[in-house]
Amino acid sequence: MCSSDxxxxxxxxxxxxxxxDMAYLIVYIRSVKYKEKVAEVLAGEVSGDIPLIFxxxxxxxxxxx
Numbered sequence: 919m920c921s922s923d924x925x926x927x928x929x930x931x932x933x934x935x936x937x938x939d940m941a942y943l944i945v946y947i948r949s950v951k952y953k954e955k956v957a958e959v960l961a962g963e964v965s966g967d968i969p970l971i972f973x974x975x976x977x978x979x980x981x982x983x
Contacts (some may be wrong), residue, residue, distance in 0.1 A: 942969040952973060
């Protein structure tokens, strides 16, 4: 699992912002079959007013050095 949401939160926090301050979220999924489950998980994390843009494709995570 990628720790992208933690990276995003860490970038927003020093500016007094959070995920709910985002205008929209681009979510990369490997297959359309994951869309419903990912949307369900995100519903518990962000406001329902934030549009989710799903892109199908592989997104890579960088390892921390």
